[in-house]
Amino acid sequence: MxxxxxxxxxxxxxxxxxxxxxxxxxxQSRSNGVFLNxxxxxxxxxxxxxxxxxxxxxxxxxxxxxxxxxxxSVFALTPMIMGVMLAAHWPFILAFPAGLLAAAAVGLxxxxxxxxxxxxxxxxxxxxxxxxxxxxxxxxxxxxxxxPQGAMPREMFTAFIGPGGMIRMxxxxxxxxxxxxxxxxxxxxFGNWVxxxxxxxxxxxxxxxxxxRVKIACFMICSVLAGFAGTLQVMRLGAPLPSxxxxxxxxxxxxxxxxxxxxxxxxxxxxxxxxxxxxxxAIDNGLVLSRVDANWFKMALGALTVFAVIMNAWLRxxxxxxxxxxxx
Amino acid sequence: xxxxxxxVRNLHKWYSGVHALKDVSLDIQPNETLGLxxxxxxxxxxxxxxxxxxxxxxxxxxxxxxxxxxxxxxRDAMDAGIETIYQYNSMVPTMSIARNMFIGREPTKLxxxxxxxxxxxxxxxxxxxxxxxxxxxxxxxxALVGELSGGQRQxxxxxxxxxxxSKVMILDEPTNHLAVKETQKVIGFVQxxxxxxxxxxxxxxxxxxxxxxxxxxxxMARGEIVLDRRTADTSMDEILSxx
Numbered sequence: 094m095x096x097x098x099x100x101x102x103x104x105x106x107x108x109x110x111x112x113x114x115x116x117x118x119x120x121q122s123r124s125n126g127v128f129l130n131x132x133x134x135x136x137x138x139x140x141x142x143x144x145x146x147x148x149x150x151x152x153x154x155x156x157x158x159x160x161x162x163x164x165x166s167v168f169a170l171t172p173m174i175m176g177v178m179l180a181a182h183w184p185f186i187l188a189f190p191a192g193l194l195a196a197a198a199v200g201l202x203x204x205x206x207x208x209x210x211x212x213x214x215x216x217x218x219x220x221x222x223x224x225x226x227x228x229x230x231x232x233x234x235x236x237x238x239x240x241p242q243g244a245m246p247r248e249m250f251t252a253f254i255g256p257g258g259m260i261r262m263x264x265x266x267x268x269x270x271x272x273x274x275x276x277x278x279x280x281x282x283f284g285n286w287v288x289x290x291x292x293x294x295x296x297x298x299x300x301x302x303x304x305x306r307v308k309i310a311c312f313m314i315c316s317v318l319a320g321f322a323g324t325l326q327v328m329r330l331g332a333p334l335p336s337x338x339x340x341x342x343x344x345x346x347x348x349x350x351x352x353x354x355x356x357x358x359x360x361x362x363x364x365x366x367x368x369x370x371x372x373x374x375a376i377d378n379g380l381v382l383s384r385v386d387a388n389w390f391k392m393a394l395g396a397l398t399v400f401a402v403i404m405n406a407w408l409r410x411x412x413x414x415x416x417x418x419x420x421x
Numbered sequence: 422x423x424x425x426x427x428x429v430r431n432l433h434k435w436y437s438g439v440h441a442l443k444d445v446s447l448d449i450q451p452n453e454t455l456g457l458x459x460x461x462x463x464x465x466x467x468x469x470x471x472x473x474x475x476x477x478x479x480x481x482x483x484x485x486x487x488x489x490x491x492x493x494x495x496r497d498a499m500d501a502g503i504e505t506i507y508q509y510n511s512m513v514p515t516m517s518i519a520r521n522m523f524i525g526r527e528p529t530k531l532x533x534x535x536x537x538x539x540x541x542x543x544x545x546x547x548x549x550x551x552x553x554x555x556x557x558x559x560x561x562x563x564a565l566v567g568e569l570s571g572g573q574r575q576x577x578x579x580x581x582x583x584x585x586x587s588k589v590m591i592l593d594e595p596t597n598h599l600a601v602k603e604t605q606k607v608i609g610f611v612q613x614x615x616x617x618x619x620x621x622x623x624x625x626x627x628x629x630x631x632x633x634x635x636x637x638x639x640x641m642a643r644g645e646i647v648l649d650r651r652t653a654d655t656s657m658d659e660i661l662s663x664x
Binding site for chain 1: 473507536538541662
């Protein structure tokens with residue numbers, strides 16, 4: 094029994110799930126049953142993948158011991174590149190990869206600058222936040238490009254599917270990608286290197302892990318996921334606005350942290366980041382449905398972030414101090 | 422006598438104007454336990470960093486088992502059979518024992534370009550065996566290294582080196598920051614290496630520890646070797662006088 098409790102306490106993402114269930118009950122009663130009805134869930138599942146995919150990438154990068162503040166800008170830049178190309182009558186099959194390639198390039202630059210000049214990624218990606226945002230506005234020419242009707246295969250990415258059209262295709266993409274990243278992190282040797290690099294860099298280096306390449310790869314994965322998430326949003330909305338994704342970088346960090354990822358690296362899970370993202374979306378949505386002034390959302394998000402970190406730290410020491418009978 | 426396991430010839434190393442190693446030559450014999458002593462900045466860390474592949478010499482040669490070698494990174498040295506256990510530990514505290522045992526050398530299935538699925542059951546099984554082989558009792562290969570004591574961590578690091586059939590083990594200040602009882606345990610590990618046919622280089626600035634487990638003592642000062650004696654033929658006073 095005690096052993097089970099210890100295992101439970103060591104997994105902060107499980108505490109997140111419990112909190113989510115509690116929240117669901119509260120919002121369900123406060124909103125007179127609207128929160129969990131089919132229509133509202135459909136709306137939430139439609140929006141969730143966009144932010145959650147960003148959170149998946151940011152969580153991976155944070156486990157690797159680095160930070161990316163430029164994901165919000167990449168979220169806008171990637172679909173803008175695709176949109177401008179589509180507006181100029183390039184086929185989707187070229188425009189879509191071009192956007193993702195640009196996202197990968199941003200990640201490559203972030204990673205290379207951080208590793209090569211040994212500067213904090215907080216600085217590199219803060220710079221990139223402005224650079225990529227500026228680039229987005231410049232290539233849009235100030236006006237969102239008009240994407241020709243039917244130029245985007247929305248049925249592949251954002252169409253409603255499933256019984257009663259409950260979920261969008263984007264949700265399927267999100268689940269598949271999240272499972273893949275989670276699987277790579279927990280089961281592949283690359284995942285082991287990511288954890289070692291973020292957990293204790295000198296040890297990883299002394300064991301011969303190519304830590305620079307591991308970090309750059311994580312920066313690139315993070316960027317591409319953010320770009321893909323932005324592309325999903327644009328396909329849902331129909332037009333690329335240069336301002337989308339503003340503030341998303343901090344929400345993604347909040348999601349990762351709420352899910353138990355440590356700022357110092359080495360600790361965290363992809364599932365935790367996703368649960369953090371779900372919590373944030375649920376609070377956003379639940380507050381509105383409970384007829385609370387929407388301006389309270391950031392207050393709730395901020396309080397939850399700080400509370401979650403204190404709680405996670407407390408649970409971790411509690412679990413560590415818990416003695417479990419050992420068999421020899 | 423057979424060929425030395427490691428021969429170092431006329432090694433030089435400069436750090437931004439500082440001559441850290443001045444023409445150092447040293448033979449390390451098979452199966453001997455060599456104690457390397459010296460004050461901070463005497464050059465012992467530089468010497469072992471070169472032997473373990475983390476730094477490259479500015480001049481001189483290294484022969485390993487009679488063949489000239491040039492390590493481009495720690496992995497080259499590890500592949501040759503030289504494993505280094507560092508003062509601040511070559512373990513990641515936030516990872517499990519089983520994962521730490523195989524960092525950078527994970528057994529994989531279905532691998533493509535060196536990236537593949539880890540064989541986790543095998544990693545757990547083999548780490549349990551490797552830890553039992555060094556007579557260490559830990560509750561589970563899934564325990565986090567951060568939950569182990571300093572001595573246990575060094576034990577796991579030594580178990581790892583043995584598991585990968587290292588021929589030479591370099592121990593860089595393994596007894597630093599350890600409690601007395603733990604220190605004795607680590608010295609016990611070092612003494613047991615001899616019976617296993619492993620050549621060891623033991624670095625410490627605690628001369629008592631060196632006398633306890635080494636066959637031969639080499640003292641360094643200001644980038645040079647200032648004394649090289651069999652333990653039986655020297656005394657602590659003599660070593661202290663040259664440092």
